[in-house]
Amino acid sequence: MSDDQNTKPQTGPQTVIEVRDLVTHYGPRQILNGVNVDIVEGEIMIIMGGSGSGKSTFLRHLMALQRPTSGTIKILGEDVWKLPQKKLFELRKKLGVAFQGGALFSSMTVGENIMLPLYEHTKLDRQTMEIMARMKLEVVDLAGFEDLMPSELSGGMIKRAAVARAVIMDPRILFFDEPSAGLDPVVSSQLDDLILRLRDAMGMTICVVTHELESAFKIADRITVLDQGNILFVGTVDELHNHPSERIQNLLNRRSEEAEIDADEYLRRLTGDKEEAEGMPR
Amino acid sequence: MAKGSNQNVAARFFDRVGRSSVSALEEMGRHGILVVESLYWLVVGPRMNQPVRLGAVFAEMMEIGVRAIGIIGIMAAAIGAMLAIQGIHSLKIFGAEGHVVFGVAFSMVREFAPLITGILVAGRSGSALSARLGTMKINQELDALEVMGINPVRFLVVPSLLASLVMVPVLTFMSMVLGLYAGALYVNAALGMSLAAFFDQTIDVLSVDDLMHGIGKAAIFGALIALIGVLNGFLVKGGAEGVGKATTRSVVQCISAIVITDMLFALVATF
Numbered sequence: 001m002s003d004d005q006n007t008k009p010q011t012g013p014q015t016v017i018e019v020r021d022l023v024t025h026y027g028p029r030q031i032l033n034g035v036n037v038d039i040v041e042g043e044i045m046i047i048m049g050g051s052g053s054g055k056s057t058f059l060r061h062l063m064a065l066q067r068p069t070s071g072t073i074k075i076l077g078e079d080v081w082k083l084p085q086k087k088l089f090e091l092r093k094k095l096g097v098a099f100q101g102g103a104l105f106s107s108m109t110v111g112e113n114i115m116l117p118l119y120e121h122t123k124l125d126r127q128t129m130e131i132m133a134r135m136k137l138e139v140v141d142l143a144g145f146e147d148l149m150p151s152e153l154s155g156g157m158i159k160r161a162a163v164a165r166a167v168i169m170d171p172r173i174l175f176f177d178e179p180s181a182g183l184d185p186v187v188s189s190q191l192d193d194l195i196l197r198l199r200d201a202m203g204m205t206i207c208v209v210t211h212e213l214e215s216a217f218k219i220a221d222r223i224t225v226l227d228q229g230n231i232l233f234v235g236t237v238d239e240l241h242n243h244p245s246e247r248i249q250n251l252l253n254r255r256s257e258e259a260e261i262d263a264d265e266y267l268r269r270l271t272g273d274k275e276e277a278e279g280m281p282r
Numbered sequence: 283m284a285k286g287s288n289q290n291v292a293a294r295f296f297d298r299v300g301r302s303s304v305s306a307l308e309e310m311g312r313h314g315i316l317v318v319e320s321l322y323w324l325v326v327g328p329r330m331n332q333p334v335r336l337g338a339v340f341a342e343m344m345e346i347g348v349r350a351i352g353i354i355g356i357m358a359a360a361i362g363a364m365l366a367i368q369g370i371h372s373l374k375i376f377g378a379e380g381h382v383v384f385g386v387a388f389s390m391v392r393e394f395a396p397l398i399t400g401i402l403v404a405g406r407s408g409s410a411l412s413a414r415l416g417t418m419k420i421n422q423e424l425d426a427l428e429v430m431g432i433n434p435v436r437f438l439v440v441p442s443l444l445a446s447l448v449m450v451p452v453l454t455f456m457s458m459v460l461g462l463y464a465g466a467l468y469v470n471a472a473l474g475m476s477l478a479a480f481f482d483q484t485i486d487v488l489s490v491d492d493l494m495h496g497i498g499k500a501a502i503f504g505a506l507i508a509l510i511g512v513l514n515g516f517l518v519k520g521g522a523e524g525v526g527k528a529t530t531r532s533v534v535q536c537i538s539a540i541v542i543t544d545m546l547f548a549l550v551a552t553f
Contacts, residue, residue, distance in 0.1 A: 100422070121331070
């Protein structure tokens with residue numbers, strides 16, 4: 001892994017995503033507690049954290065899919081929740097997302113899935129759209145699969161087809177939700193290479209949510225670590241490795257942090273006395 | 283002690299009733315919002331480069347309407363014949379079998395054709411809509427549409443709503459014709475009345491109002507089926523089990539809504 005791969009781009013990078021004081025609740029439960037992050041143009045930003053750290057919710061905010069309780073999210077300079085609907089649609093055309101399970105439409109062929117954004121947002125003729133879809137399938141090494149249904153593809157192929165659909169409009173920002181989840185190490189590594197290729201060839205800003213450390217270290221320019229709804233760390237891979245925080249070292253070394261449980265409170269929790277057990281660590 | 287316990291039971295009962303009422307009101311509100319949103323996309327969509335695609339509407343019409351012709355035709359014919367059988371059997375008591383045409387014509391056109399069509403479309407398409415949208419939701423396909431800048435209501439709901447609004451009345455008209463024809467065949471076999479005489483009497487007794495009563499009701503049933511099916515699909519939670527529950531809920535709600543609307547319609551129309 002080269003040094004320059006894991007450093008922030010140096011040539012006056014422009015901030016493409018700016019998150020300020022982001023707070024989110026699910027009912028009474030606070031998920032994000034005032035998160036601040038900047039993502040700059042052309043970088044690969046990895047968002048990491050344990051289960052329940054709020055990283056998936058954070059990604060939904062970055063994709064403008066979920067309105068926060070408070071705080072602002074600016075994407076390409078636009079405050080997403082203050083935009084009129086038409087402008088929000090325009091903004092969304094500049095974003096691409098490869099969802100964890102692919103989210104391909106099961107009633108359409110792979111080719112139709114990839115062409116859908118073109119069909120909806122452009123006036124291109126069918127033949128041009130088909131050529132573009134084939135070009136993107138070439139990029140993700142799925143040439144010739146355009147007539148298959150998503151159910152006929154393997155897990156890795158579905159993820160690559162989802163990437164082809166995500167990049168069909170040449171977005172400026174590309175999001176990946178757990179790209180390595182459920183894949184074997186070889187396929188997972190191929191997908192990492194694809195992410196790097198996309199950034200290098202198309203100059204996209206890429207934001208990846210993952211908990212796969214190996215994959216994260218391979219592709220990251222910078223890493224954001226979320227912990228219980230707070231930003232624990234933002235920086236390069238080297239800075240992460242050398243960080244003194246015990247929580248971060250536990251995360252890197254896959255050590256679990258088990259909170260000490262008071263015996264009386266544990267008993268109360270077992271017997272279902274919820275009010276008494278409210279203060280218990282979960 | 284017993285008094286306190288009774289009070290608790292009463293409090294729990296009223297609590298449950300209150301919650302159910304609020305939840306029912308909330309659901310009605312959601313249906314209202316969905317209708318407004320659908321109308322909004324139908325009217326404003328083209329100006330926002332988000333038109334409702336005619337191709338999608340025709341595909342839904344094919345699914346909701348054309349593919350249901352067989353089963354609805356058979357059911358309508360069976361109901362028409364059943365009305366004729368029961369009609370003759372009942373009227374025989376008064377020696378008035380010849381008046382069976384009145385019963386068959388009114389019942390088929392005003393009640394049974396829209397009702398049986400609505401119930402069958404609800405069972406076939408209302409449940410399918412819930413299952414399809416629910417599965418799309420848990421597979422993040424709805425999120426994918428949003429992120430692609432494609433509004434799910436415009437892309438998925440409006441075509442289903444339009445198709446249902448058009449196809450349920452069309453299928454109802456078909457049910458009326460087939461039901462009357464089956465009834466006429468039985469009357470011909472049982473009483474020797476010619477088909478021409480049966481249909482002459484039918485045209486004499488029926489007015490345009492009767493026809494519109496049946497067709498108008500069918501349009502309302504069509505809208506209810508699409509809205510209930512879609513809303514249950516959108517509200518799916520919790521994976522495959524959630525999809526199953528939403529599908530069942532959708533069929534039960536659709537049929538209940540159809541029967542209650544039918545009763546209200548009859549009440550208002552005959553007042």
